[in-house]
Amino acid sequence: MPLGQLADRLDELPRDKPLIVHCKLGGRSVTAVELLQRSGFENVVSLDGGILAWAQRIDSSMPTY
Template sequence: MREVTVQELKSKIDANEDFQLIDVRETFEYEVSNLGGLNIPLSGILLEADKVAKDKPVIIQCRSGKRSAQAVMLLEQQGYTNLANLQGGILAWQAEIDSAIDVY
């Protein structure tokens, strides 16, 4: 499984790269804090797989990196080859990039 660090994600955002960010946390978690990605909770990732881009890089994130890794594995079984897991999730983002972001 391909992984990206929060530093790599920040570089992509700062460079305005064309990629899709998907947050697989539950809606209530997403509402507490998010990085602006599309919210598709893990429980619905296969039902909403049509919202996941196939024509550009996709980074999947959650709170710590565990649920997003599950989402990557599920989608790769459906034929996706353009996915990456965000190492450490939003907790790593808060620790390394933006200490002001709310985490729980």
């Protein structure tokens, strides 16, 4: 879900499961994690380096843009 919608859509996210937040480079996901933590989510992390880092380090077959 887009960062701009996150605060209004918190009720759509599970609070009883781990959440891994991601974006293209990792910056917006860190902001999202901070918002989630302030909203009472406890088991939430940002994907370090974002989707581009995942594509480079984990799955090189993944297309990047």
